[in-house]
Amino acid sequence: MTNQLVVQISFAIYALLIVGGGLWAVLDKSLIRALVGLILTLFGVAGMYLLMAAPLIALMQLLIYVGAVVVLIFFAIMLTRAPAGGEECDKPDVRQLILALLGALAPAAALGFAIHKYAKAAREVASEIAPAVLGKVFLEPYVLAFELISVVLFVAMAGAVLLGFERRRAK
């Protein structure tokens, strides 16, 4: 019982970190401060992985997102030297706000609905999976999904390069 309470409290803390960090990231006018909000969110997500008994994924989350992605975002902000008072700082009109909220809630609602309706039999207590087993699973039964993820990354990278080229041609 008490163990469950500890887990629930930790869940609440991590959820607060995620939501609070997300709001901070969206609402702060200074880009670098918004980045700190994003870092909080990423830490919260890592905590969630820990609760699901997946410390490997939690640490990978920190290593990749906090250690590399956030640092690269920082680099991008610093290179562009975006001023803290751009046109995004104006108060958005109500229609825009409502549409944005809808856009944010729609996927969450759809996913929540799907999870509730077609709930997979979940274990009461998550069990930790050894890194070796995880690696084997990735490269044997789930190899297609695993490789598809790398395709997603490749497409994103190619897209970024393409956008960069187009913008240069327009000048």
Next chain:
Amino acid sequence: MPDMNTLLAGIPAELTRLVLALIGLMAFIGLNGLALVWVERKVAGHVQRRPGPYEVGPFGLIQPIVDAVKLVGKQLATPAGADKFLFWLAPLLSFLPIFLLFIPIPFSENLVGLNTNLGVLLILAFAGLNVLALCLAGWGQNNKWGLLGAGRAVAQSVAYEIPLLLAVLAVSFQTGSLSLAEITAKQGAWPWQWNIVVQPLAFFLYFICAVAETNRAPFDLPEAESELTAGFHTEYSGMGFGLFFLAEYANMIVVCSVATVLFLGGWQGPVEPGWWWFLIKMYALLVVIIWFRWTYPRVRFDQLLNLNWKWLLPLSMVNLLATAFAVKLFA
């Protein structure tokens, strides 16, 4: 309250160990900070054919305490136009993760804060926060030297993190584990049984990258005092600077400890295993890093990046592939 009892009965063993480890580590990090400042100044002195500090106490041993008292006593000033929140967040962010880095390090068979099978990963994951702290410091202080220092810190650490990770990976491929305890256990007591014999290139790469990741000379470009005043910590006074300083020394201890575990057999020294062997190896590596600083001139920034992208990265890739092949063939 039976609930309270089960709560106290369920967690404590681990929790008490962690709390004790943290208290011990605080003392260890603080004392080492003081000791290393003294060693650094003494080594610097002798390299440059002068005695180093010798006035305060025997052999100048009290000097670092005097320095520390001076640092603590100084006023904390925030520069005009600085982002106050980010400015003071940065030194804390640089210092706090240090304890997490020390927790999985096995100083001896039982002298370890948290025996986890992901020790290497834990250290690598939280070591990344230091760069972030440098960035926030450089950005928050509204100073062009600071910003330039932060820019250099980003480019440098992103670059050198890759060969560092690949070198560490080569060792964990060979051992088949990310646990520091297991990596130590798989090596023997004698030098020819250590990983450095099998993985000399990985050790070489790891050590260079570790010096670069801790921003030590000849790779101390983020603070390069002759070009950027003090780089990312230009505007910090008193303990703001003190925390960065302590974090740098603590990070040096961490990278040397990890090198000791990965390549030098950890606490399994020759003859009689024990924590003293761990400390001897670790301090030997630390002295080498200090020795580097007072021997080599600082590299230029393009040299720094060229060295990494043209040499260290391809070499570490080749090393990793060779290790993978060898593991498949012979194991």
